[in-house]
Amino acid sequence: MPRFEDSDLGADLPESLSPRDSRPSVTIDAGLPLPIPADPVRRNRRESEVVEVPASRSSISDAAQFMHNLSLQPSMLDRRASRNSFGTSLPIPRSSRPSRLSSVVNADGSGAVSRDILASQVQDMAQEKVLAAKNMAFAFDIDGVLAHGNKAIPQAKEALKMLNGDNELGIKIPYILLTNGSGKTEEERCQQLTDVLDSPISVDQFIQSHTPMRALSEYYETVLLVGGEGFKCRDVAVEYGFKNVYTYHDILAWNEEISPWRAHRSEKEIAQASPIDFSKVKFDAILVFSDSRDYSTDFQLIIDLLMSEDGYFGTKSKNPGAGSIPIYFSQGDMLMPTAYKGPPRMTQGAFRISIETMYKALTGTDLERVVYGKPELATYKYADEVLKSWMEEIHNENKIPANVYMVGDNPASDIIGGNMYGWNTCLVRTGIFQGGPGENDPKSPANFGVFDHVLDAVKAVVRKELGKEFKFKWNEKLNPVLHGDGISAIE
Numbered sequence: 342m343p344r345f346e347d348s349d350l351g352a353d354l355p356e357s358l359s360p361r362d363s364r365p366s367v368t369i370d371a372g373l374p375l376p377i378p379a380d381p382v383r384r385n386r387r388e389s390e391v392v393e394v395p396a397s398r399s400s401i402s403d404a405a406q407f408m409h410n411l412s413l414q415p416s417m418l419d420r421r422a423s424r425n426s427f428g429t430s431l432p433i434p435r436s437s438r439p440s441r442l443s444s445v446v447n448a449d450g451s452g453a454v455s456r457d458i459l460a461s462q463v464q465d466m467a468q469e470k471v472l473a474a475k476n477m478a479f480a481f482d483i484d485g486v487l488a489h490g491n492k493a494i495p496q497a498k499e500a501l502k503m504l505n506g507d508n509e510l511g512i513k514i515p516y517i518l519l520t521n522g523s524g525k526t527e528e529e530r531c532q533q534l535t536d537v538l539d540s541p542i543s544v545d546q547f548i549q550s551h552t553p554m555r556a557l558s559e560y561y562e563t564v565l566l567v568g569g570e571g572f573k574c575r576d577v578a579v580e581y582g583f584k585n586v587y588t589y590h591d592i593l594a595w596n597e598e599i600s601p602w603r604a605h606r607s608e609k610e611i612a613q614a615s616p617i618d619f620s621k622v623k624f625d626a627i628l629v630f631s632d633s634r635d636y637s638t639d640f641q642l643i644i645d646l647l648m649s650e651d652g653y654f655g656t657k658s659k660n661p662g663a664g665s666i667p668i669y670f671s672q673g674d675m676l677m678p679t680a681y682k683g684p685p686r687m688t689q690g691a692f693r694i695s696i697e698t699m700y701k702a703l704t705g706t707d708l709e710r711v712v713y714g715k716p717e718l719a720t721y722k723y724a725d726e727v728l729k730s731w732m733e734e735i736h737n738e739n740k741i742p743a744n745v746y747m748v749g750d751n752p753a754s755d756i757i758g759g760n761m762y763g764w765n766t767c768l769v770r771t772g773i774f775q776g777g778p779g780e781n782d783p784k785s786p787a788n789f790g791v792f793d794h795v796l797d798a799v800k801a802v803v804r805k806e807l808g809k810e811f812k813f814k815w816n817e818k819l820n821p822v823l824h825g826d827g828i829s830a831i832e
Contacts (some may be wrong), residue, residue: 390434390435390556390559391432391433391434391435391556391559392432392433392434392435392556392722393430393431393432393433394430394431394432394433394718394719394722425710425711425712425717431553431711431713431717431718431719432553432556432557432559432560433553433556433719433722433723434553434555434556434723434726457511459511470510470807470808470811471510471512473806473807474510474512474514474806474807475512475515475732475736475738475742476742476743476744476806477514477515477742477743477744477745477746477802477803477806477807478514478515478516478517478728478732478741478742478744478745478746479504479514479515479516479517479745479746479747479748479799479802480516480517480518480519480724480728480745480746480747480748480759480764481516481517481518481519481748481749481795482518482519482520482521482715482747482748482749482750482751482755482772483518483520483522483534484520484522484677484678484679484750484772485677485678485749485750485751485769485771485772485773486748486749486750486769486771486772486795487501487518487534487538487795488534488537488538489678489679489680489771489772490679490680491533491537492537492680493537493538493539494771494794494795496794496795496796496797497538497794497795497796498538498539498540499796500795500796500799501516501538501540502539502540503799503803503813503814504516504799505540505541506815507813507814507815508803508811508812508813508814508815509811509812509813509814509815509816511815513735513736514803515728515731515732515735515736515742516546517546517547517548517724517727517728517731518534518542518546518547518548519548519715519720519724519747520548520549520550521549521550521671521672521674521677521688521689521714521715521754522549522550523549523550523551523568523569523574523630523631523632523671523672523689524568524569524570524573524574524577524630524631524632525549525569525573525577526573526576526577526580527544527547527549527552528544529573530547530549531543531544531547534547543731543734545727545730545731545734546727546731546734547727548720548723548724548727550630550631550671550672550713550714550720551574551577551628551630551631551671551713552723553713553719553720553723554581554628554630554669554671554713555581555582557581557583557626557628557669558578558581558582558583558584559582560625560626561583561625561626561628562583562584562585562625563584563585563587563622563623563624563625564578564583564585564586564587564624564625564626564627564628565587565588565592565624565626565627565628565642565643565646566578566583566586566587566588566628566630567588567589567627567628567629567630567631567633567639567642567643568629568630568631568632568633568634568639568671568689569630569631569632569634570634571590571609571610571613572588572590572610572613574588574630574631575588577630578628578630585622587615587619587622587624588614589635589638589639589642590606590610590611590613590614591614591615591616591617591619592619592642592654593606593614593638594611594614594615594616595616595617595618595619596619599641599642599645599654600635600637600638600641600642602637602638603635603637603638604634604635604637604638619654620653620654620655621653622653622654623651623652623653624646624652624653624654624666625652625666626666626667626668626669627643627646627647627666627667627668627669628668628669628671629643629668629669629670629671629689629692629693630671631671631689632688632689632692633692636692636695639692640695640696640699642654643668643696644696644699644700644703646665646666647661647664647665647666647668647700647708648661648665648700648703648704649665649666650665651665651666652665652666661703661704662704662705662706663706664708664709667709667710667711668696668708668710668711669710669711669712669713670689670693670710670711670712670713670714671689671713671714672688672689672690672712672713672714672715672754673689673690673693673712673714673717673754674688674689674690674714674715674751674753674754675687675688675690675691675694675753676688676690676751676773677773678750678771678772678773685772685773693710693712696708697710714754715749715754715755715758716753716754716755716757716758716759716761717758718762720758721758721759721762721764725741728741728742728745729741744765744806745764745765746764746765746766746767746789746798746802747759747764747765747766747767748767748769748795748798748799749766749767749768749769749772750768750769750770750771750772750773750774751772751773751774752768752773752774752782752784752785752786752787753773753785755768756768756782756785756786756787757785760785760787760788765788765789765802766787766788766789767787767789767790767791767792767798767801767802768781768782768786768787768790768791768792769791769792769793769794769795769797769798770791770792770793770794771793771794771795774791776791779791789801789802800813
């Protein structure tokens, strides 16, 4: 099974320098300097909260010849490399969260104590099954697997209830949510998912595309933030620790003529903007957290900064093709499933390719950039930390289960990423992938199987790990020794 190899991860990074005015660079084959963050200036921090994960080798550019085929159909057959520029490291948080956050729960918990006692007694009598249950875990994509927009896929509710303890052992089978979705704080998104899925979802088991980008706050103070509704992404960035966060609303409030084809803004958006003299603001980086709501304006502002002199609006670099400030994208998916009944809709990957194409047309050189999210290695490294932390939360065992199953709908991100990281992969037909019965994706096949929906995938995994006779419901009349009808509870 193809996996990330040591040679994919090799990147000789320069010695520590300031991440601001004296950023180091890596010279790529084309001879262009690529700004990358070095060891961070600690800024009164006693110990760095960041781990740098070297990116795998470059696929050159998705804008080569204005469209690189790997952008459209990344494939295991092509031994797909990283979307990131060679030598660039992707910082991720050292731990899953800076501090422990409580779970989001939508149930009143009535009867939970007595049930927990019974479940504990049952588990004491079935230790072999309990060990197997703790040695498996799921990583679920969300859109197209658990929900379509704000509407749950019906089978997802049953699957999560079973994993949350509605099974014969009354045991919680560990799972995390690993999505390329974005645009809200983790707390807000988890509360939304709790309501939609009718199951408690904790921030401690949740990763969206920009969650690992929290680590970038150690490197960059002043950033242009792109994407999301209103100022929600700005709230996310501030919560992550970025000091000076500006959006296109703020810049248009300073000078709306900077974007001649700007979209209409509401009175509320105008009132919430923070206009200052942006000709005097030195931007450190561009962070694309989520999908753009005003392509024309975001295109213009991003290109302005990429071709600027040291990150100042209104300036132009003497050598624009050499790059000015770094740009980070939270994920690279071309398509996403939505509530729309037609084909999947375009998402951030299409926006990124447009930026690359414009940059190449204007400069003649390929844009160097960094992409987080599935299937990039850094996201899976971070997922390990979250999964280990979640195991400690629910089972008091700080370890990564041996058998991890990725359940996704997108072969180009969920499946290829899981395969290359050594996870088991399950492909479902409720989202991007629409293959018929018995069909797997021909270029990036799921190694465990293809299923009609998430519940079928979960049941197949549980039966493999815990036995074909494992019961997917908790018996409310269960006696720790005898069933209500006098039959032993444990076989």
